[in-house]
Amino acid sequence: xxxxxxxxxxxxxxxxxxxxxxxxxxxxxxxxxxxxxxxxxxxxxxxxxxxxxxxxxxxxxxxxxxxxxxxxxxxxxxxxxxxxxxxxxxxxxxxxxxxxxxxxxxxxxxxxxxxxxxxxxxxxxxxxxxxxxxxxxxxxxxxxxxxxxxxxxxxxxxxxxxxxxxxxxxxxxxxxxxxxxxxxxxxxxxxxxxxxxxxxxxxxxxxxxxxxxxxxxxxxxxxxxxxxxxxxxxxxxxxxxxxxxxxxxxxxxxxxxxxxxxxxxxxxxxxxxxxxxxxxxxxxxxxxxxxxxxxxxxxxxxxxxxxxxxxxxxxxxxxxxxxxxxxxxxxxxxxxxxxxxxxxxxxxxxxxxxxxxxxxxxxxxxxxxxxxxxxxxxxxxxxxxxxxxxxxxxxxxxxxxxxxxxxxxxxxxxxxxxxxxxxxxxxxxxxxxxxxxxxxxxxxxxxxxxxxxxxxxxxxxxxxxxxxxxxxxxxxxxxxxxxxxxxxxxxxxxxxxxxxxxxxxxxxxx
Amino acid sequence: xxxxxxxxxxxxxxxxxxxxxxxxxxxxxxxxxxxxxxxxxxxxxxxxxxxxxxxxxxxxxxxxxxxxxxxxxxxxxxxxxxxxxxxxxxxxxxxxxxxxxxxxxxxxxxxxxxxxxxxxxxxxxxxxxxxxxxxxxxxxxxxxxxxxxxxxxxxxxxxxxxxxxxxxxxxxxxxxxxxxxxxxxxxxxxxxxxxxxxxxxxxxxxxxxxxxxxxxxxxxxxxxxxxxxxxxxxxxxxxxxxxxxxxxxxxxxxxxxxxxxxxxxxxxxxxxxxxxxxxxxxxxxxxxxxxxxxxxxxxxxxxxxxxxxxxxxxx
Numbered sequence: 079x080x081x082x083x084x085x086x087x088x089x090x091x092x093x094x095x096x097x098x099x100x101x102x103x104x105x106x107x108x109x110x111x112x113x114x115x116x117x118x119x120x121x122x123x124x125x126x127x128x129x130x131x132x133x134x135x136x137x138x139x140x141x142x143x144x145x146x147x148x149x150x151x152x153x154x155x156x157x158x159x160x161x162x163x164x165x166x167x168x169x170x171x172x173x174x175x176x177x178x179x180x181x182x183x184x185x186x187x188x189x190x191x192x193x194x195x196x197x198x199x200x201x202x203x204x205x206x207x208x209x210x211x212x213x214x215x216x217x218x219x220x221x222x223x224x225x226x227x228x229x230x231x232x233x234x235x236x237x238x239x240x241x242x243x244x245x246x247x248x249x250x251x252x253x254x255x256x257x258x259x260x261x262x263x264x265x266x267x268x269x270x271x272x273x274x275x276x277x278x279x280x281x282x283x284x285x286x287x288x289x290x291x292x293x294x295x296x297x298x299x300x301x302x303x304x305x306x307x308x309x310x311x312x313x314x315x316x317x318x319x320x321x322x323x324x325x326x327x328x329x330x331x332x333x334x335x336x337x338x339x340x341x342x343x344x345x346x347x348x349x350x351x352x353x354x355x356x357x358x359x360x361x362x363x364x365x366x367x368x369x370x371x372x373x374x375x376x377x378x379x380x381x382x383x384x385x386x387x388x389x390x391x392x393x394x395x396x397x398x399x400x401x402x403x404x405x406x407x408x409x410x411x412x413x414x415x416x417x418x419x420x421x422x423x424x425x426x427x428x429x430x431x432x433x434x435x436x437x438x439x440x441x442x443x444x445x446x447x448x449x450x451x452x453x454x455x456x457x458x459x460x461x462x463x464x465x466x467x468x469x470x471x472x473x474x475x476x477x478x479x480x481x482x483x484x485x486x487x488x489x490x491x492x493x494x495x496x497x498x499x500x501x502x503x504x505x506x507x508x509x510x511x512x513x514x515x516x517x518x519x520x521x522x523x524x525x526x527x528x529x530x531x532x533x534x535x536x537x538x539x540x541x542x543x544x545x546x547x548x549x550x551x552x553x554x555x556x557x558x559x560x561x562x563x564x565x566x567x568x569x570x571x572x573x574x575x576x577x578x579x580x581x582x583x584x585x586x587x588x
Numbered sequence: 589x590x591x592x593x594x595x596x597x598x599x600x601x602x603x604x605x606x607x608x609x610x611x612x613x614x615x616x617x618x619x620x621x622x623x624x625x626x627x628x629x630x631x632x633x634x635x636x637x638x639x640x641x642x643x644x645x646x647x648x649x650x651x652x653x654x655x656x657x658x659x660x661x662x663x664x665x666x667x668x669x670x671x672x673x674x675x676x677x678x679x680x681x682x683x684x685x686x687x688x689x690x691x692x693x694x695x696x697x698x699x700x701x702x703x704x705x706x707x708x709x710x711x712x713x714x715x716x717x718x719x720x721x722x723x724x725x726x727x728x729x730x731x732x733x734x735x736x737x738x739x740x741x742x743x744x745x746x747x748x749x750x751x752x753x754x755x756x757x758x759x760x761x762x763x764x765x766x767x768x769x770x771x772x773x774x775x776x777x778x779x780x781x782x783x784x785x786x787x788x789x790x791x792x793x794x795x796x797x798x799x800x801x802x803x804x805x806x807x808x809x810x811x812x813x814x815x816x817x818x819x820x821x822x823x824x825x826x827x828x829x830x831x832x833x834x835x836x837x838x839x840x841x842x843x844x845x846x847x848x849x850x851x852x853x854x855x856x857x858x859x860x861x862x863x864x865x866x867x868x869x870x871x872x873x874x875x876x877x878x879x880x881x882x883x884x885x886x887x888x889x890x891x892x893x894x895x896x897x898x899x900x901x902x903x
Contacts (some may be wrong), residue, residue, distance in 0.1 A: 120678035316752040369677030469628030
């Protein structure tokens with residue numbers, strides 16, 4: 079009797095202490111918004127990349143010359159950032175008027191000189207920055223006056239202002255003193271300021287009262303890296319975080335009743351490069367057969383839980399500039415696939431291809447590849463799947479000699495939201511993802527599109543894109559979803575047009 | 589050995605130890621240097637999807653990867669000898685610092701896990717040996733089988749389900765304060781404790797059947813004294829040696845626990861480094877792990893020497 083009372087007492091004390099401690103350590107202050115990401119950037123480098131995980135942290139800290147936003151009718155447009163307006167002086171010169179009276183959080187003026195210094199740093203090849211390739215159309219930057227800056231481009235670029243949505247502006251004095259040191263404790267003019275930064279692990283942000291845009295509604299924003307999806311979901315369910323990124327589509331059903339699911343179709347796609355200059359894949363009929371053999375609708379339903387979209391015979395989804403509404407996906411038609419293979423002279427089971435797929439760094443990459451391989455085998459095409467980790471994959475992406483005949487990969491057009499990046503893969507002599515594919519008519523259509531401007535020249539581009547669909551150097555797949563889940567008491571959480579989260583309006587209620 | 593007569597013994601042992609350490613680190617580093625470079629391209633990764641081959645080339649030059657493998661290897665050996673590991677490609681900060689930042693979390697988890705395992709295993713193992721054949725003794729053996737066969741990632745996820753989501757007592761991720769240490773430590777210790785229990789039970793059974801135990805019992809010593817003063821002392825030697833090895837394995841190799849609990853340890857840093865072909869980071873991590881394991885194994889030797897007088901004779 080005595081013994082059990084004592085035991086119960088001890089248990090009660092232990093439980094009490096644990097409860098109290100957990101209240102203080104993990105689930106304390108309400109005005110903090112906690113977000114779990116699969117990965118955080120290794121370095122807060124505004125010039126390294128404009129895609130996640132870099133862009134997620136950079137968008138919070140830095141501000142950009144322009145922004146890309148959605149229009150009410152589902153298209154994209156360029157909207158003011160640091161620049162409030164812009165005009166095209168001649169085909170290769172653009173002038174940007176900056177907002178007056180802007181400053182960085184360390185007091186340095188945010189003016190034309192700061193814009194030029196930032197651009198010059200990025201464009202200097204010696205600095206070997208990852209975003210250089212994305213903005214290498216810039217020939218030079220001139221300061222006209224404190225509030226006016228001019229950009230020269232190497233060739234006419236109809237949507238040049240949108241390119242500057244990737245140009246973060248840094249305070250020149252603090253940055254140039256020691257860029258490496260700067261990135262350990264960066265200063266920007268974005269909505270948030272860095273309070274604490276642990277590379278790859280966590281980022282704590284507080285509102286920047288002098289931000290260029292809207293001031294955040296919450297007192298603190300905390301990003302945490304939780305590599306496992308199950309870990310992010312557990313963190314969400316236990317109240318350790320308020321928002322979680324990268325929710326696997328097969329987990330949505332178990333969360334949808336208790337949490338808000340926030341999703342967006344990524345401005346790019348998962349697809350397979352199947353063009354080869356020699357061998358069976360040099361035959362258009364074989365490439366078309368592969369396209370007919372894959373049931374994209376089924377992939378979308380079964381693997382992606384219905385989130386995302388089927389690529390319509392082109393890489394970009396609806397809404398991205400350069401999307402061609404008249405180009406459609408190859409219908410699922412296994413009989414036609416078999417007939418085309420027979421016509422090309424291949425008996426069922428005769429063709430066997432190596433098939434490389436990303437492993438673990440593209441949404442559901444393994445499941446998509448395995449399901450696709452199974453569908454191909456249904457029409458008598460065998461595959462040997464080889465899963466590549468990130469670095470090997472990058473190597474294969476850039477080197478034809480290291481690439482398998484079927485090469486699955488994912489492309490995003492963020493942050494520019496234009497089909498020019500994906501269209502460029504099909505140009506004769508393309509170098510970033512060389513395939514050997516060439517179609518002079520497409521080259522000409524692409525050039526017309528570029529010179530007429532991306533909106534006006536759309537008809538020319540779409541003519542070319544229809545040719546590419548017919549030639550089928552690509553096995554078109556899916557436009558992948560971006561999936562977040564948030565607690566029901568979270569309000570104001572939104573994804574930008576490119577799929578990156580915005581936290582300025584986020585509030586956590588009780 | 590003839591050298592023994594010229595050098596003082598402590599110096600000789602010290603130099604020999606140092607030499608073996610240098611050989612181990614050199615061997616490991618060389619192996620890694622070539623394995624990591626078999627495939628993959630860190631420059632392509634850093635240059636981004638828009639980069640032209642020229643721009644990738646620039647990044648490659650910036651990283652010092654444009655010279656021949658032989659030249660790179662010689663440079664690497666020279667740098668390693670001076671403990672210059674260079675900047676991590678991804679983190680853009682000295683690789684050694686990035687690794688050292690992770691040492692506290694890894695050390696803490698390894699020590700806490702091994703300590704918890706020992707706390708469970710020593711009494712459980714002794715009990716199971718003394719009460720061999722009894723129901724409770726068999727139950728302990730059965731539990732060790734469960735402990736050894738449940739994989740860490742399953743146990744970790746279950747613990748999170750029960751004690752973070754179900755009853756929100758412990759944080760499910762990260763390294764913020766003592767409470768966050770609990771679940772990773774338990775996950776980590778479960779397997780170790782199970783194995784140690786079996787080991788201690790086996791050794792204990794062996795010891796208890798020896799003559800000196802009978803003599804001690806015959807002399808009228810109580811069971812407590814016989815067990816702890818005589819038998820456990822002998823059992824402790826192999827157990828401590830194993831704990832030392834476990835430490836080496838789990839200090840840098842607790843990747844699964846680190847991933848499940850988003851624990852900022854060395855293992856995960858190193859795996860990320862390998863995936864991104866961040867050569868300097870991986871080299872620095874291997875070096876730090878080697879040094880730590882080396883120190884711990886020396887400590888284990890020292891402790892074993894203290895316990896076992898037979899080990900004190902020089903080699």
